[in-house]
Amino acid sequence: DRLKRNTEKIIEMTRFNEDILKSIPAGIITTDKDGHLLSVNEAAKNLLHENRRKNRDIDIMETLLEQLSETLKSNRVINNILTFNDIEGNTIYLDVTTSLLKGNESSKDGAICSFNDISDRKKFEKNMDLLDRLTSIGQFAAGIAHEIRNPLTGMKTSIQVLENRMYKNYDSSNERLFSGVIQEIDRINNLISGLLNFAKPRASKFEKTNLEEVLENTLTLLVNHADENDVEIKVSGCENAEVCADKAQMEQIFLNIIKNSISAVERSGLVTVCFSNSLREDGMYVTAEFYDNGCGIQLKDMPKIFNPFFTTKSQGTGLGLSVVYELVKINHGKIDIQSVEGEGTKVRIDFPAYGGKDFE
Ligand SMILES: Nc1ncnc2c1ncn2[C@@H]1O[C@H](COP(=O)(O)OP(=O)(O)OP(=O)(O)O)[C@@H](O)[C@H]1O
Ligand SMILES: [Mg+2]
Known part of the structure; x- marks a missing residue:
């Protein structure tokens, strides 16, 4: 009777452990002490499958196994953020930690690797960076744009006046030079308009x-x-x-x-x-x-x-x-x-x- 109860308890414990491995959102992979694959939990299978579908030729598993054998060799916990580029040009970020699997007598039984796909978080962080950068560039650009535009207006007016005066002793090469200058001024002006547009878009009417x-x-x-x-x-x-x-x-x-x-x-x-x-x-x-x-x-x-x-x-x-x-x-x-x-x-x-x- 006692044996039966104990066996039931063990089965229950095993199932409980399996349930944990199954439900945990992190990918978990284990190997024996020689680096041979022992188990791959549900989340790991999904993450790897999803990425295999998108990557075609990148073998993420291979990289994970490498880090596992590194841990086995050095007896160290290793944490890495691995990046992979998929065929659509997206970067996949995996946060990977490998550590030793220790038995009761703290003997080395193998190694365990747990990893999370943090691509969405990374993408978000990058977007925030970009936003910060664009805002500060914007403020800087708006200042410069104003400063450039004012002298530009002055230059254009002067050139036009000069052009009219030069007409009195007409020379076609002069005419080309003048229109060249005016064209360039217009070009800078357009650039400035674009810049101001970016830095300070006019109030929106929703x-x-x-x-x-x-x-x-x-x-x-x-x-x-x-x-x-x-x-x-x-x-x-x-x-x-x-x-x-x-x-x-x-x-x-x-x-x-x-x-x-x-x-x-x-x-x-x-x-x-x-x-x-x-x-x-x-x-x-x-x-x-x-x-x-x-x-x-x-x-x-x-x-x-x-x-x-x-x-x-x-x-x-x-x-x-x-x-x-x-x-x-x-x-x-x-x-x-x-x-x-x-x-x-x-x-x-x-x-x-x-x-x-x-x-x-
Ligand atoms: N549809 C696209 N195909 C290929 N490259 C692109 C495409 N859209 C943008 N790019 C790349 O992104 C760069 C930046 O684009 P952006 O529109 O900001 O500037 P631009 O087109 O170079 O100049 P502007 O739009 O001010 O005339 C481009 O120079 C180009 O290299
Ligand atoms: Mg463009």
Whole structure:
């Protein structure tokens, strides 16, 4: 009878331990003292499976086993944040701790590895960093922009006056020089406008805004630009594309994104804009996705694309996406860019649907 009770107790304990391993959200892997895999819990299987699906050629398990054997060799607890890049250009962060598995007599029985996918947390931290950086750059830029614009206006006026005076002894080379100077001044002026726009967007007027209509307006502005480059733009709508936003700012967002796509695709490229609705825990959302089959963005450039003045184009100012980022934020949206070099780029923006949320 006693034996039976004890056996039951042991079974219960074992089951309890198994339940803990099964329910814990951390991935847990154990090996024997020679580094041979002993067990992989449910969370580890899911995490590895999910990542294997996305990564194709990266073997995360191999890396984990390496760290385990390192622990076995050195008898040390090792904590690492491992990073992997998946095929979509996202970085996966795993927080991995390996330690020795010790039996009763504190003999070395093997090693245990516990790990968590902290990619979402990392992404959030990076976003906060970016936000901080953009805010301070913005304040700095606004100051400089004002200081540059004033003398610029003076210069332009003087040049125009001089030009008129020079007309009296006409010389065509002088005329070219003058118009060159004026063109350059205009160029700086445009740059400053862009900068001010980024640093201090004018007050928004939030109203019921249909994003499909906004896109239509934007496309009329872009028709020539797209035709010139022989780029086709396809649009697919959704049931309800209404959001509460500033129409002009939405147009500017779309314009900057599509202009980037047009310049990324070679001749005969394709740009697709898809709207969709989704119901989430906190209400209805409208999503706009912009796909292009252009040159894509190099992995090393991905962290920089929202930085003001980051550009890979000879004629670019690098302000387009920083303005987009700011305007999306002001209009309560979220932006995410994914890109594969040589294949294309996807820009996704989510906005709360009209009437779905109260702001301020
Ligand atoms: N759809 C895209 N395809 C490929 N690269 C892109 C795409 N969108 C942005 N980029 C990259 O991000 C960089 C920054 O874009 P951003 O719009 O901020 O500036 P820009 O286009 O270079 O200049 P501007 O928009 O001020 O004329 C680009 O120079 C380019 O390298
Ligand atoms: Mg741009």
